[in-house]
Amino acid sequence: MTITPLRRIATAMLLFFSSLPGFAKDAATPAKPVAVQMYTLRHVASLDEQLKIVHDAGIRAVETVGTQGVDAAELKRLLDKYSIRVISSHVQLADLRTNLDSVVAFNEAIGNTVLVVPYLSEKERPTDAAGWTALGEELAGISRQVQAKGMTLAYHNHDFELVDFAGKTGLDLLFEAAGPGLKTELDLAWVARAGLDPAATLGKFRGRLFAVHAKDNAAQGQAQDEGGFAAVGRGVLNWTSILSAAEAAGVQWFIIEHDHPHDPASVIKAGADYLDEHLPAAAVR
Numbered sequence: 001m002t003i004t005p006l007r008r009i010a011t012a013m014l015l016f017f018s019s020l021p022g023f024a025k026d027a028a029t030p031a032k033p034v035a036v037q038m039y040t041l042r043h044v045a046s047l048d049e050q051l052k053i054v055h056d057a058g059i060r061a062v063e064t065v066g067t068q069g070v071d072a073a074e075l076k077r078l079l080d081k082y083s084i085r086v087i088s089s090h091v092q093l094a095d096l097r098t099n100l101d102s103v104v105a106f107n108e109a110i111g112n113t114v115l116v117v118p119y120l121s122e123k124e125r126p127t128d129a130a131g132w133t134a135l136g137e138e139l140a141g142i143s144r145q146v147q148a149k150g151m152t153l154a155y156h157n158h159d160f161e162l163v164d165f166a167g168k169t170g171l172d173l174l175f176e177a178a179g180p181g182l183k184t185e186l187d188l189a190w191v192a193r194a195g196l197d198p199a200a201t202l203g204k205f206r207g208r209l210f211a212v213h214a215k216d217n218a219a220q221g222q223a224q225d226e227g228g229f230a231a232v233g234r235g236v237l238n239w240t241s242i243l244s245a246a247e248a249a250g251v252q253w254f255i256i257e258h259d260h261p262h263d264p265a266s267v268i269k270a271g272a273d274y275l276d277e278h279l280p281a282a283a284v285r
Helices: 005-018 023-028 047-056 072-081 093-098 100-110 129-148 170-178 188-193 198-204 239-249 264-278
Strands: 034-037 061-065 085-090 114-117 152-156 183-187 209-214 253-256
Touching (some): 047 072, 085 209, 093 114, 198 239, 209 239
Parallel strands (some): 085 114, 114 152
């Protein structure tokens, strides 16, 4: 086979770039489905610094909190600067109810297609089984609106959704009423705090798990000044069973989060290293 001058140039360029630090690894190793929830970094001085921490941990995906306090053009500029993509965004239920078109437009501008209900204020929380069913029905309607705009709606839990109502939790009732269009973002630390087994709970949502929040709980009485949370793999959760259950349940993304970290950069790097070691390689999502 004759090697043309153009082919020689292309081969030489590939050899050159392959010699650069990190290039060969990035090119040869499929990316793992790991992201960072930006709430973890909210006390870092600037958005630029926050995204640099994500980048320096070797992670190239984030879940945003609303608009991150900037307009879409500025957020996209910073994301592009650090080669980071947005895989999802936490959007308050009130904004989904009253401001959906603006929410969709902002997220389209930054390249995101997944909107997540992150939290219910006390006045928004149902107090009985009928209330959870009604909320699920409402979210089904919002989900259909979101899907019509080319996006997906998901719901993120804390512990208050896991109160039992005659054998079913509020979360069970919500998702039964919402139907398959509403996806699940399961926060594993809050599941454990509610007294449930994270691995078993993952199995209940098989096939509709957009993501899990990869976070850990510290041992009883420890890390009280950090809300009792720990970096992934450094707490009490059984990650061997969790990761096996997550794979079986079809989890798409593992989103590192810590609610009250003293050192968010360290927490993110520890989580990234743990998941890099224990997750199987996966295709870029």
